[in-house]
Amino acid sequence: MRSVLISIASTIVLAALVWILLLSTPGWARVQESFFDGEVLLAALPRVWSGFLLNLRVLGVTIVLVLVIALLLATLxxxxGPVWLPLRALATVYTDVFRGTPLIIVLYLVGFGIPGLELIPVRLPYEFWGTIALTLTYSAYVSEVFRAGIEAVHPSQRQAARSLGLTHAKTMRLVVVPQAVRKVTPALMNDFVALQKDVGLVSVLGAVDAVRAAQIETAAFFNFTPYVLAGLLFIVLAIPTIRFTDWYAARVRRREQIGGIV
Structure with missing residues (x-):
């Protein structure tokens, strides 16, 4: 109880000092008016929230596609064996290219380059191309996480499964992949926290998501508060995932160390 009270008191004191320092700055009144206007926030909320729902749709579809494609790449x-060299080389080139290319460039190439080829007779929405670009980039990152987990599984697990008569596919599906996923879950969650922020980049293609809606409202009110509102929505989205990641990582650490944290 004493430790808890000391922690609460020190936190309150630190927050109070930061708040007093912020209020004492010469330009605080101007910054407050430009970035923290309550009336502008309430007025911009409907449009920014509508755009944020688009971000959530893109995020949900992207997560599913990334998990499937990344696991396939990691497996490849x-x-x-030498017969699989072409597939290994293709997967390696894919991960190298999309891990090395900035996401915003991938968004431009996919969002404006592929439609420019006129391969599809109908015009697809910008959020569709944003989802494709996010999937291509994050699949490369997540595939390396999966691959690290697969290679971390001891070879004796594979040998035992094969000795029981399991095929390579069943060994991967029933023995290796479940252990690999459990090992790399904290790293996967961190990647998806980053993805939650990066879905806001679909606005560069013209999709009216939370960021673009905030830009429209900012131009209408000559005030930056809508951007703060959009940022708060993304923070609210990320906090549960971050806390779950911390909890799960601590749980895994306790199970592995069994004697406490050194």
């Missing part, structure tokens, strides 16, 4: 990169 862990195949053994």
């Amino acid at each position: 990169r862990t195949l053994r």
